[in-house]
Amino acid sequence: MILLFQISFITISWIDILDILLVSIIIYKLYKLLRGSVAVKVFIGILFIYAFYLIVKASGMELLRSILGQFMGVGVLAAFILFQQEIRKFLQMIGKSTSQNNSLIKDWFSKGKPGGKAELNLAPIIDSVKIFSQTNTGALIVFSKTSELRFYAESGDILDAELSKRLLIAIFQKNSPLHDGAVIVSAGRIKAARCIIPVSENDKIPAHMGLRHRAAIGLTEVTDAVVLIVSEETGGVSIAYNGEIYYNLNKSDIRSKLRSFIYDDDEQIAHEVKNIRYESLH
Numbered sequence: 001m002i003l004l005f006q007i008s009f010i011t012i013s014w015i016d017i018l019d020i021l022l023v024s025i026i027i028y029k030l031y032k033l034l035r036g037s038v039a040v041k042v043f044i045g046i047l048f049i050y051a052f053y054l055i056v057k058a059s060g061m062e063l064l065r066s067i068l069g070q071f072m073g074v075g076v077l078a079a080f081i082l083f084q085q086e087i088r089k090f091l092q093m094i095g096k097s098t099s100q101n102n103s104l105i106k107d108w109f110s111k112g113k114p115g116g117k118a119e120l121n122l123a124p125i126i127d128s129v130k131i132f133s134q135t136n137t138g139a140l141i142v143f144s145k146t147s148e149l150r151f152y153a154e155s156g157d158i159l160d161a162e163l164s165k166r167l168l169i170a171i172f173q174k175n176s177p178l179h180d181g182a183v184i185v186s187a188g189r190i191k192a193a194r195c196i197i198p199v200s201e202n203d204k205i206p207a208h209m210g211l212r213h214r215a216a217i218g219l220t221e222v223t224d225a226v227v228l229i230v231s232e233e234t235g236g237v238s239i240a241y242n243g244e245i246y247y248n249l250n251k252s253d254i255r256s257k258l259r260s261f262i263y264d265d266d267e268q269i270a271h272e273v274k275n276i277r278y279e280s281l282h
């Protein structure tokens with residue numbers, strides 16, 4: 001092992017630095033994920049007990065070490081049961097960044113080749129959203145990017161139908177059996193309707209945003225999907241992406257936001273477009 005430096009009797013190597021760095025990143029990511037939820041208190045409690053266990057172990061207190069050791073063994077199992085949802089979110093977050101990197105590599109290789117990315121026809125979406133907004137019809141439309149979102153599509157009814165204004169209007173009509181939940185659009189087709197998507201637990205989401213908006217934000221926290229929301233209450237149109245929500249959008253904002261987020265095009269410029277109400281939830 002390559003020795004880096006020594007502080008009294010402790011020798012520190014590059015591996016130790018890397019080890020500390022990786023553990024700090026994992027703890028920070030976990031804390032960020034749990035922040036605002038009840039689980040954060042349990043997480044901090046476990047961290048304290050573990051730190052205490054390490055001190056007891058290093059100081060050679062055998063009896064206390066063996067008691068705490070037993071507790072830590074059961075504690076790991078208990079943590080898996082207690083944090084089921086958070087662990088799933090954490091793994092989904094890792095999966096999200098991995099699939100984004102894969103798509104970057106794919107895009108890089110497909111540069112210049114025609115048909116690298118399927119072109120989505122935005123006209124039926126913009127036209128139907130205009131009608132939903134004018135008639136105060138609630139709608140939740142998910143656009144998949146690198147993942148087909150099969151898991152979420154299967155929570156609803158699979159349609160695999162051509163994307164059209166008429167079909168979108170028929171689905172979200174208040175007396176339609178498919179109007180509840182989200183529609184998933186993937187590869188330019190309506191994959192499924194009545195889908196259940198994960199609800200965000202972010203406590204920075206304004207109180208006036210209900211479950212429809214929370215679910216839209218929630219899905220974009222764990223996938224790279226873009227979600228369009230029409231409020232049943234106000235007719236207002238919002239777009240959620242990457243855990244953030246952009247609201248009170250007009251027709252041209254909707255078009256430009258959808259374009260920039262779905263095709264990762266001019267994302268930064270779109271961020272700075274004036275008059276767009278943007279809620280930073282991070």
Ligand SMILES: Nc1ncnc2c1ncn2[C@@H]1O[C@H](COP(=O)(O)OP(=O)(O)OP(=O)(O)O)[C@@H](O)[C@H]1O
Nearest residue numbers: 138180181182196197210211212213215231232233
């Ligand atoms: N987890 C979910 N997945 C998919 N759809 C959901 C989910 N939770 C709620 N919804 C949809 O949102 C509707 C309820 O919306 P709610 O009124 O609570 O939200 P909201 O954000 O206040 O929207 P609105 O402004 O339209 O009232 C449900 O009827 C359902 O269609």
